[in-house]
Amino acid sequence: MGINIVPGGGFDRELVDAKGDIIAATAADTVARLAVGANGTVLTAASGQATGLQWAAAGSNPSFTLLNSPSTSLSGSASTTISFTAYNYLAVFITDTSTVNTEVELNFRWNNDTGSNYRLSNVRWESQTSGYGRSSSGDTSLNIFGTQAAAADTNTACIFLSGGQGSGVKPYEFQGASSGNSPSRTYFGRGVYLGSSTITGITIFTSSGNFDAGTVRVYGAN
Amino acid sequence: MELIHRFIDTVTGEVVDKPYTKKELDELKINQKRIDAELAEAEAKAQAKATAESKLAALGLTTDDLRALGL
Numbered sequence: 001m002g003i004n005i006v007p008g009g010g011f012d013r014e015l016v017d018a019k020g021d022i023i024a025a026t027a028a029d030t031v032a033r034l035a036v037g038a039n040g041t042v043l044t045a046a047s048g049q050a051t052g053l054q055w056a057a058a059g060s061n062p063s064f065t066l067l068n069s070p071s072t073s074l075s076g077s078a079s080t081t082i083s084f085t086a087y088n089y090l091a092v093f094i095t096d097t098s099t100v101n102t103e104v105e106l107n108f109r110w111n112n113d114t115g116s117n118y119r120l121s122n123v124r125w126e127s128q129t130s131g132y133g134r135s136s137s138g139d140t141s142l143n144i145f146g147t148q149a150a151a152a153d154t155n156t157a158c159i160f161l162s163g164g165q166g167s168g169v170k171p172y173e174f175q176g177a178s179s180g181n182s183p184s185r186t187y188f189g190r191g192v193y194l195g196s197s198t199i200t201g202i203t204i205f206t207s208s209g210n211f212d213a214g215t216v217r218v219y220g221a222n
Numbered sequence: 223m224e225l226i227h228r229f230i231d232t233v234t235g236e237v238v239d240k241p242y243t244k245k246e247l248d249e250l251k252i253n254q255k256r257i258d259a260e261l262a263e264a265e266a267k268a269q270a271k272a273t274a275e276s277k278l279a280a281l282g283l284t285t286d287d288l289r290a291l292g293l
Contacts, residue, residue, distance in 0.1 A: 068232045077228040078242065084232045103257060114249075140249075207253050210226060218232075 024051035062089055062221035074214035079205035081112050086198040087220025090161040094176070094204060096154040097214030104148040105207035106155050106176070107141040110193050112203045118142050122174075122189025141205075144176060144187055153180045154213065164199035165222070225250070 011023060011031065020036025022043075037043070037055025046054040067084040074080050074097055097106065109118075116138035148155050157176025164170060175188035193199075204216060225242040242250070278284060 068230065072230055076226060077239065078225040079227040079246070080230065081227065082230045082232060103261060105253070105257065107253075114245075205227075207250065207257060210223060 024053050026050050026052075064089070064091060064219040064221040067218045067220050068216070071215045071217045074204065074211040074216060076210055076212075078210045079203060080211075080216065081201055081203040082216065082218055083201035084218060084220060086165045086200050087222055088163065088165045089221040090159075090164050090199060090202075091219040091221075092159045092161075092202055093217045093219075094155070094157045094159075095215050095217075096156060096179075097204075097206075097211055098148060098151070098154045099206055099209040099211055100151050101208040102148070102150055104155075104209070106144040106148075106157060107205050107207065108144075108159060108174075109141050109203040109205075110161070110170070110195060110199050111197055111201050113195050113197075114140050115195070116140055117194040118191060119194065120189050120191030122187055122191075124185065124187045142172070142174065142191060142193075144174065148178050149185065150180070153178045155179075159202075161193070161199065164220070166198070167196045169194055170199065 015023060015031075015033050017033065018036060022034050022036070023031050024034045026032045032051055034051045034053055040058055041055040042058045043053055044056045045052060046056075065087075067087075068082055072080060072082055074094075092108075094106070098104075118139040118141055120139065120142060122144070142159070144155075144157060155176060155178050157174060159172055159174040161170055161172040170193040171190065172193060173188075173190050175186075177186040202218060225247070226239050227242055227246065229238045229240065230236075275285065278288070
């Protein structure tokens with residue numbers, strides 16, 4: 001495959017043969033045709049190839065699967081443990097939980113593990129003018145504190161964890177808010193679960209009374 | 223009211239409700255004490271702030287005046 005430079009500085013059009021073909025340098029002042037790749041492939045650098053390029057399969061994004069279809073109702077329980085097969089990535093959505101009590105906390109555990117394996121830092125904002133942060137280490141649960149100020153309030157939260165299939169530490173993030181109360185409350189934070197087992201369950205529990213409302217959806221992806 | 227711990231196995235579809243164990247009830251009590259302490263502390267801080275703001279108002283000052291003084 002030669003250099004097809006034509007007088008005037010352009011390339012000889014006969015260098016390319018098909019729709020999608022591209023011209024790439026194989027060395028200084030030297031070019032060659034690289035045939036179009038298969039549908040869906042992407043062009044990637046490849047120093048071992050003559051043109052330094054090759055067509056490769058496109059990377060795929062993890063696809064999340066709902067593990068507790070269509071959802072799990074928390075009503076009638078103070079604590080609910082949902083077990084599932086292990087996934088590397090987990091996304092948990094807790095919607096509109098409430099109890100008949102006030103100042104109710106939401107708490108979470110992986111694998112219903114009551115050991116001191118939850119390290120986190122979080123920030124809680126109460127009203128628009130005050131807020132404070134809190135960090136702790138070695139807690140026995142992931143504690144979202146003081147979220148439901150009044151009995152009529154509801155809490156909504158989400159948690160994301162990665163590394164669920166591994167034996168190392170597993171980072172997670174969480175955020176949420178309560179609705180209907182005054183002052184309003186929101187919270188967010190990050191943490192690490194220190195347990196070495198793969199994650200095959202999550203426990204959601206209140207600090208006071210049984211839930212009278214609320215749903216949970218757990219998604220997993222690899 | 224009896225507190226329930228519900229176990230749901232998404233693989234087998236099994237759902238089991240169990241009453242709280244003594245360990246779970248004990249943990250609940252410990253948590254409630256901590257929550258009560260945090261609420262009392264927050265209430266005390268709010269009360270102290272309100273008291274300080276009334277004293278400032280009696281002097282014709284506001285918290286903005288204190289900030290202007292670098293306090």
